[in-house]
Amino acid sequence: MGESIAAKAIISKLLAARPHLNIVVTTTTPTGAKQIIEGLGDKVTHHYSPCDLPGTIKRFVKRIRPLGLVIMETELWPNWLYHMRKAKLPVVLANARMSQKSADKYAKISSLSEQMMQSLSLVLAVCENDAERFIHLGVKQKNCLITGNIKFDQHFVPSDINEYFPPWKDDSKGCIWLAASTHKGEDKLLLSAHQKVLKSCPKAKLIIVPRHPERFDEVANLVSEYGLSLARRSQPGSWDGQCDVLLGDTMGELMQAYELSDVAFVAGSLVPIGGHNMIEPAMLGKPVLSGPYVHNFQEIFNELKEHAGIRQADSAEDICREVVELLQSPEQRMAMGANAKMVVERSRGALNRTVEALESFLLDKA
Structure with a gap:
């Protein structure tokens, strides 16, 4: 795509x-x-x-x-x-x-x-x-x-009213992190990280968006296995503002998910896939997190890292630490996002x- x-x-x-x-x-x-x-x-x-x-x-x-x-x-x-x-x-x-x-x-x-x-x-x-x-x-x-x-x-024009998940639009501001384009082998790590995040940030919310639609149900089952409450973007009847995890099980809406989030983890990087497009969250001024496998976007990663717009984490503990630090520090979060956006604008x-x-x-x- x-x-x-x-x-x-x-x-x-x-x-x-x-x-x-x-x-x-x-x-x-x-x-x-x-x-x-x-x-x-x-x-x-x-x-x-x-x-x-x-x-x-x-x-x-x-x-x-x-x-x-x-x-x-x-x-x-x-x-x-x-x-x-x-x-x-x-x-x-x-x-x-x-x-x-x-x-x-x-x-x-x-x-x-x-x-x-x-x-x-x-x-x-x-x-x-x-x-x-x-x-x-x-x-x-x-x-x-x-x-x-x-x-x-x-170009993506942010909307004043993000309708990607209305129950989180206001009450969860500053508490949402996104795991974008996940592959098999990454979801368990990310869900484990979210369990740990909740211990420090009880109001934290996770949006998880699998890369391939055939994995939507598989990831939904994993969320339940980890004892986390679930809503699905495709099923308005499941929408609940108190849910721990939103499964992004629709296509073509990733930018809206980035817009709603406060911290963005770009997946395909915890397994040897090589990472996915880091430009999208950076363009929206979001602080970007990534795993260690970024060879598909190495130059972009290097530039974002040089300007303090991205951080790396390779375990559930490391991901938790980075997410918690950014969710608890609006100043850090805004500065890191601004750095990422600056890299995009000048490129x-x-x-x-x-x-x-x-x-x-x-x-x-x-």
Whole structure:
């Protein structure tokens, strides 16, 4: 979904300047498709991405007859790249990220990865380290530009009245922490941390939002196993202002959950997933917490840490300590959130740079 949101921003800006463009967008998940279909409607043509098999890609390319391909972030598929190269069509990798962990994996299959990297006509990297990794793997230096991370240019207008969970809107102000985009293996740690938080902050509330919808019921059962009272965002009949935990079991509402919270823990970082988007809570001026596995967002983490906008914790005890300290100190909480927001504000501009690069590279062919 994150890639779809970034793609939507690029496409909207392109179409604003050139409304005649015929753009086909492919996604691989229903949530990504929803972002494109609801956000762009009939301004684009949407298809689910074909499987990366030689015959499938060949037929799809023949049917679509593209003038070029823009890939978001790191969705590198060998057959897509092969057929575009064979057809002598340009391929641009936009908002391109390459963690050291991913680079090491590509390096192990150097013969294939070098061929793939040389198929990229232009790489618009989010930072210098990403650019260097792409170049090391085989992208020509002249084909690699640093444009920044489009996710810094996302805009979310906070509402005066947050309706994400009305029972907590007023009475629980200053007591809510959020565990966002959790994976299997993290929920138990976070629920254990909340049990400990309640001993120091009896009014504390936890919003827990699993990354994948198929885990909603599983996490709901875990909340009960930990003896914590539960409400579900999707079931207004369960809403109770006295509940210990709110399960965010809806899609596309994470920003509203961030807005309601006072402290944000970005998950996918307590297990070796590599972390999720820290920019979203930082953009809203929330103090950010994270586990130790942040390689997918290492540069952003480093910048947030350098400016005291994020802290790390890797155990239930550490998470509890950080949450309690921030919930009990409004001054600390506000200062840390302001630091995080400052990092986002000064990092904007990637969207304009990306669109300018695409216009000069692709649109003259349209």
